[in-house]
Amino acid sequence: MTLTEARVPTSRSAEAPRPRRRRRPWSVRRIVTLVLLVGMTLLWIYPFIWLLSASLKQSSEIFGSGLNLIPETFHWENYARAWTEAGFAQYFVNTVIITAGAIVIVVVRSALAGYVLGRYSFPGKKILIGIFLVTFFLPEGYTIIPVTQLTDQLGLLNTHAGVILGLGAGGHIASTLLYAGFFRGLPKELEESAKLDGAGAFRTFFQVMLPLSWPITATVIILTFLAAWNAYLLPLVFTLSNPELQTLAIGMTSFVSDYGQDWSGMAAGAVISLVPVVIVFVILQKKFVDSIAGAVKQ
Structure with a gap:
């Protein structure tokens, strides 16, 4: 066996096992940070979710349903009307x-x-x-x-x-x-x-x-x-x-x-x-x- 062959492992089993990363404990500070980030994310994407919800409602339902984002009936024809008629x-x-x-x-x-x-x-x-x-x-x-x-x-x-x-x-x-x-x-x-x-x-x-x-x-x-x-x-x-x-x-x-x-x-x-x-x-x-x-x- 040459020196080069001796340095190169012949199989993946010969490689040294990688040490596992220790998971950080869930401290109070980490939990608070996670909650704040999730809240900010939801606040940021809410207008987009509202827009998607409004596109599937009737015009009278958009402002009359309050914070309800789920339409009573999904009006897919809104997209057809926008694509063709408009x-x-x-x-x-x-x-x-x-x-x-x-x-x-x-x-x-x-x-x-x-x-x-x-x-x-x-x-x-x-x-x-x-x-x-x-x-x-x-x-x-x-x-x-x-x-x-x-x-x-x-x-x-x-x-x-x-x-x-x-x-x-x-x-x-x-x-x-x-x-x-x-x-x-x-x-x-x-x-x-x-x-x-x-x-x-x-x-x-x-x-x-x-x-x-x-x-x-x-x-x-x-x-x-x-x-x-x-x-x-x-x-x-x-x-x-x-x-x-x-x-x-x-x-x-x-x-x-x-x-x-x-x-x-x-x-x-x-x-x-x-x-x-x-x-x-x-x-x-x-x-x-x-x-x-x-x-x-x-």
């Missing part, structure tokens, strides 16, 4: 197209700008970052008029492309700075190795640097998805002359009329709008947490 089927497709296009633009543009800011030094860099930070605090309402005029001059008003550019071609300073901070911390040897292999600047970025920034990309996707999916003012202004291009956020107003509000239909529409948000966050939440934890460590 036009949520078309609103959903429009929102998916607009959100996906905005995500692609924001990820590519923010990653490229963040790569330049994080890896290169050039005159006026600090001034440029300062301008970015100033525009970060500008409300959307202050820029909606020039953005609308520019989109109209390009002939993209009342089109999917116009709404996508309006949502994706803005400042998005937070996304750019997230990428800049990440790329700044990467070692220079990565670029030097890619250069020795004959890769140019764009090939190095797309094949080496961008794949490494997947945690940041996941965060940017989540932030952009939430902003584009829930956007109201810009899609409303850009689709005034073509209601068929309106999104889910605008479609919620279809349940409000001069004669009253369809609360059950509105609740069903809100649930339909929230389901994709929950799915995207569940898929990308691990990378999102990792990127936040990395930013805290830095």
Whole structure:
């Protein structure tokens, strides 16, 4: 038997048993902390449970049943009414197209700008970052008029492309700075190795640097998805002359009329709008947490 074979166990039974972790005793402090956390969790998720319950009730039952979350009769037709009669089927497709296009633009543009800011030094860099930070605090309402005029001059008003550019071609300073901070911390040897292999600047970025920034990309996707999916003012202004291009956020107003509000239909529409948000966050939440934890460590 060689020395290498002697060091490697031949079976799992030869491995030393792992010591079992001792369970911490249930102290009063631990019990109180657990009760408080459970209470806060229930308080946080209660609005979502109430919304789901309201979507299965009649409008008269929503506010007349008090704290009772279980409907007397499950009215699944509320979802059918929201999907067909209120036009949520078309609103959903429009929102998916607009959100996906905005995500692609924001990820590519923010990653490229963040790569330049994080890896290169050039005159006026600090001034440029300062301008970015100033525009970060500008409300959307202050820029909606020039953005609308520019989109109209390009002939993209009342089109999917116009709404996508309006949502994706803005400042998005937070996304750019997230990428800049990440790329700044990467070692220079990565670029030097890619250069020795004959890769140019764009090939190095797309094949080496961008794949490494997947945690940041996941965060940017989540932030952009939430902003584009829930956007109201810009899609409303850009689709005034073509209601068929309106999104889910605008479609919620279809349940409000001069004669009253369809609360059950509105609740069903809100649930339909929230389901994709929950799915995207569940898929990308691990990378999102990792990127936040990395930013805290830095």
